[in-house]
Amino acid sequence: MKNIANTLRLLYIDNDEEAIKTTLVGLKTYFKTIDIANSYEEAREVCDKNKPDIVIVDISLCKSDGGDVIEIIRQKYKNLPIIAISTLSDTQNFIKSITLGIDGYLLKPFSLESFHNLLEKVIKTIELQIENETYKTSLERLVKEKTNELNNKLKYDSLTSLLSRASFTTDLEAVGKFSFPIILLINIDGFRSYNELYGLEVGNEVLKAFADFLVKFNDNKAYKIYRIASDEFVLFEDIAYINIERYEEELEELFQSLEQTPLYIKTLDEEIHIHITVGISFSHEDSLSKADMALYSAKKSGRPFIGYNYNIDRTSELEENLYWKKEIKSALDENRVIPHYQPIVNRDGDIVKYEALIRISQQDEDGNKRVIFPLKFLNNSQTTKQYISLTEFMVTKSITTMAEENVHISINLKFEDIQNRTIYKALINNLKKYNVAQQTKFEISNSVIFEILENEKMDDFETFKSFIEEFRELGVKIAIDDFGSGYSNFSQVMGINPDFVKIDGTLIQDIDKNKKSFELVKAIVHFTKELGIKTVAEHIETKEVYDIVYNLGVDEFQGHYFGEAKEKLV
Numbered sequence: 001m002k003n004i005a006n007t008l009r010l011l012y013i014d015n016d017e018e019a020i021k022t023t024l025v026g027l028k029t030y031f032k033t034i035d036i037a038n039s040y041e042e043a044r045e046v047c048d049k050n051k052p053d054i055v056i057v058d059i060s061l062c063k064s065d066g067g068d069v070i071e072i073i074r075q076k077y078k079n080l081p082i083i084a085i086s087t088l089s090d091t092q093n094f095i096k097s098i099t100l101g102i103d104g105y106l107l108k109p110f111s112l113e114s115f116h117n118l119l120e121k122v123i124k125t126i127e128l129q130i131e132n133e134t135y136k137t138s139l140e141r142l143v144k145e146k147t148n149e150l151n152n153k154l155k156y157d158s159l160t161s162l163l164s165r166a167s168f169t170t171d172l173e174a175v176g177k178f179s180f181p182i183i184l185l186i187n188i189d190g191f192r193s194y195n196e197l198y199g200l201e202v203g204n205e206v207l208k209a210f211a212d213f214l215v216k217f218n219d220n221k222a223y224k225i226y227r228i229a230s231d232e233f234v235l236f237e238d239i240a241y242i243n244i245e246r247y248e249e250e251l252e253e254l255f256q257s258l259e260q261t262p263l264y265i266k267t268l269d270e271e272i273h274i275h276i277t278v279g280i281s282f283s284h285e286d287s288l289s290k291a292d293m294a295l296y297s298a299k300k301s302g303r304p305f306i307g308y309n310y311n312i313d314r315t316s317e318l319e320e321n322l323y324w325k326k327e328i329k330s331a332l333d334e335n336r337v338i339p340h341y342q343p344i345v346n347r348d349g350d351i352v353k354y355e356a357l358i359r360i361s362q363q364d365e366d367g368n369k370r371v372i373f374p375l376k377f378l379n380n381s382q383t384t385k386q387y388i389s390l391t392e393f394m395v396t397k398s399i400t401t402m403a404e405e406n407v408h409i410s411i412n413l414k415f416e417d418i419q420n421r422t423i424y425k426a427l428i429n430n431l432k433k434y435n436v437a438q439q440t441k442f443e444i445s446n447s448v449i450f451e452i453l454e455n456e457k458m459d460d461f462e463t464f465k466s467f468i469e470e471f472r473e474l475g476v477k478i479a480i481d482d483f484g485s486g487y488s489n490f491s492q493v494m495g496i497n498p499d500f501v502k503i504d505g506t507l508i509q510d511i512d513k514n515k516k517s518f519e520l521v522k523a524i525v526h527f528t529k530e531l532g533i534k535t536v537a538e539h540i541e542t543k544e545v546y547d548i549v550y551n552l553g554v555d556e557f558q559g560h561y562f563g564e565a566k567e568k569l570v
Contacts, residue, residue, distance in 0.1 A: 004123055005030040011052035013037045013069060014085070019058070019108075026115060027056075040069050047076060054122060058085045070102065079129060081122045085110070157227040159204055160211035165228040168236065172287060175238050180282050182247070184223075184235040185291035186214075187299070189275040191231035193484065197520060202267050207231065209263035210274065217257055221250065234291075242282050244307075251278060251305050278305035324380035327360070332389060336361045339397050340371075341409070342565035344536060344558045352556065353408030353449065356398040357565045358390060391417055392426045402448060403434040405569055410449040410479065418452070418467045431474050451481040451502060461495070468496050479536065484524055501528050503554070505539025512544045525553050 010031040014020050015038045027034055035050060037043040046052070057069055070082055084105040103125060104118040157164045163171075175181045188210060195203035207227070214225050214233060223235040255276075262271035279295025281287045290308040298306040331337050338361050341354035360372040381387040395411060402409040417423045431448070450471065452464075468478050479500035484507050503524055507517045521537075528535050537549040540559030549557065 004127060005119070006032045008053035008126065009033045009035065009050060011035045011037065011043065011046055011055045013043045013055065013057040015039060016058065023056075030119065040072075043069050044072060047073060051077065052080065053126065055080060055082045056085065057082065074101065081125055083118060083122060160208050160227050162211050162214075162233070163224060163226040165226065168226040168228055168234055168288075171224065171236060171238070175284070177284075179238050179240050180242050181284065181287050182235075182237040182239060182242070183281045183287050183291040184247075184251070185279040185281070185288070185295050186233040186235065187277050187279075187295055188231040189277055189299075191274075197484065197523070198268065202265060205265045205267055206263065206272070206274065209265065213258065213261060213263065217254060228288075234288075247280065247307075251280075254278075255304055276304075280305060280307035283308065321380050321383050324377050325384040325386065327362075328377060328381055328384065328386045328390065331360045332386075332393065337390060337393055338371075338567055339394060339401065340565035340567055341401070341569055342558060343563045344410070344556050345562050346556055347550065353410060354569065355410040355451065355558065355565075356394060356401075356412070358394050359565075359567075388420060388422050391423050395423065395426045396430055399430040399434055399448065401569075407569065408447065408449065410451045412451045412453070412481065414453050415464065419463060424467075427471070428474075431471075431476070447475050449477045449479050449500065451479045451500075453481045465496055484520055497531075498533060500534045500536055500556075502536040502538055502558075503549075505559075508537050508539050508545060508549060508559075509541065511548050512542075518548070521549065521554075522552055529553060 008031060010027065010033065012020070012023070012027065012034055014023070014036075020036065024034070024036075035046045035052065037046050043057075055073060059070070070084070073080060073082060081103045082101075084102045085108060086105065103122050106115060106118060155164060155167050156162065172181055172183075188206070191203070191206065194206050207230075211225075211227065211233070214235070218225060218235070223237050226234040226236065228234050258274070258276065262273050264271050277295060277298045279291045279293065279298055281291035281294060283290050294306045294308040298304065328337075338359050339356045340359045341356055343351045344353050344355060346352050358374050358378070360377060362370050362372055364370060378387070378390075381390055391413075398409050398411050401407075413423075472478070477499040478496065479502055480498045481502045482504040483501045484504040501524065503521055507521050511517045511521055525535050534555040535553075536556040536558060537554045538558040540546050540549065540557050540561045542561060545559075546557060546561055
């Protein structure tokens with residue numbers, strides 16, 4: 001206790017000189033620093049000059065009421081420990097001091113032992129206060145550190161250390177009326193293939209390497225750089241006037257620099273070249289949406305970048321949607337939605353199945369028939385809410401044809417189709433209605449194939465697996481379509497153990513000229529063979545391409561080299 005008391009500052013208030021001398025002898029054995037006040041006024045001055053840690057006051061001061069001294073100390077220092085000294089005859093001041101909340105009292109004359117016991121209790125109270133204050137300070141510091149940590153996580157992207165989407169939103173909102181927000185929205189072309197083929201670790205390395213590239217590119221420029229989505233970045237600037245030529249020059253510099261600067265990927269131990277597309281907006285209103293619209297337009301047209309303008313606004317798109325809404329309805333009503341079937345052959349050249357592909361039949365003003373491919377209308381059908389009707393029709397027609405012609409048929413499905421109750425019921429009802437497995441000459445497990453396109457919208461993998469398990473019990477086989485082009489990684493896709501993997505046609509088409517495509521297809525074939533999964537190569541147009549994929553060990557083949565999709569089966 002003496003060690004603690006020795007660090008404290010004591011204020012002793014008394015006007016009795018003899019009592020002060022006597023009491024000081026005992027006090028000095030505990031306290032190193034003692035301030036003495038003989039009156040109410042001196043006590044106030046001492047308190048103003050140096051805050052005491054503990055106060056001992058004789059409440060029977062001759063010039064003022066001791067209670068008033070306690071009251072003024074309590075007002076200034078709420079939790080300051082106070083010990084009152086009084087005589088039995090000073091009842092009035094003693095009672096008043098009690099009501100003011102003293103921490104202890106001593107009756108004159110008091111013994112050293114009683115003073116020691118009381119002081120020990122007060123010191124323990126002070127100890128608790130110190131501990132509480134230390135804990136409070138520590139807690140406040142910890143809260144501040146965590147708050148700063150959370151703010152940093154919100155402000156910065158954890159993977160690339162660039163500014164985050166939240167920071168971009170804040171900065172965009174802060175743009176003034178008399179300046180322009182310049183947004184260069186950058187998307188890495190085909191980024192998802194890195195995740196699919198090599199896994200997330202390589203994909204993340206690509207993102208970090210590209211982020212570093214942007215930082216270096218910005219060395220002599222004034223852009224703020226953000227990562228706002230998986231493979232989307234923003235160069236942002238808030239300026240007083242727009243210089244279109246400057247941004248065109250800087251974009252040209254960006255593309256040239258990226259072309260000349262391969263990104264080193266440590267996990268692969270190799271350098272890779274990536275390509276980007278950029279959408280530009282200079283608008284105050286809906287800035288990011290307009291940059292995104294420009295990006296979409298650039299990708300659609302195959303251009304490296306496009307700046308938003310009214311010519312690429314969605315007015316024409318809306319007019320196109322209106323046209324296709326009427327045409328699709330008419331086609332369904334007039335039975336002009338016609339499945340075409342493209343043959344798929346095995347390594348012996350025998351047709352083993354057909355893929356059902358949707359077409360719309362039209363007649364021009366001269367009465368000539370023409371076939372409309374899905375690239376023209378399928379995306380519009382999503383917007384016009386007719387996609388489900390088209391898919392339901394294709395499911396019914398394909399399964400009917402399979403039962404009538406006694407052949408294998410592959411039906412294309414997306415993850416959204418699996419989640420849709422209307423399409424689900426069409427699949428179940430038609431499979432049961434036509435009892436396909438028993439009517440075909442093939443084994444029950446080989447009657448119908450669902451070609452499922454897995455993409456970034458597949459956010460419920462358990463639903464996917466549950467769907468596959470249910471339909472496998474009905475004799476359906478599963479193929480993963482466009483494998484190698486997009487979102488999925490090997491481990492996730494193989495978690496459902498598909499029967500077939502259809503290698504994406506963009507890899508097959510130029511396999512005779514593109515070494516990277518060759519190596520990717522080679523890796524896919526090797527990987528799937530190890531797992532007992534058959535491969536299908538689509539978009540085979542020439543014998544040269546066929547020979548290459550055949551020699552790589554692909555199991556089945558599809559493309560114009562073997563036959564176009566036709567309304568009638570071969």
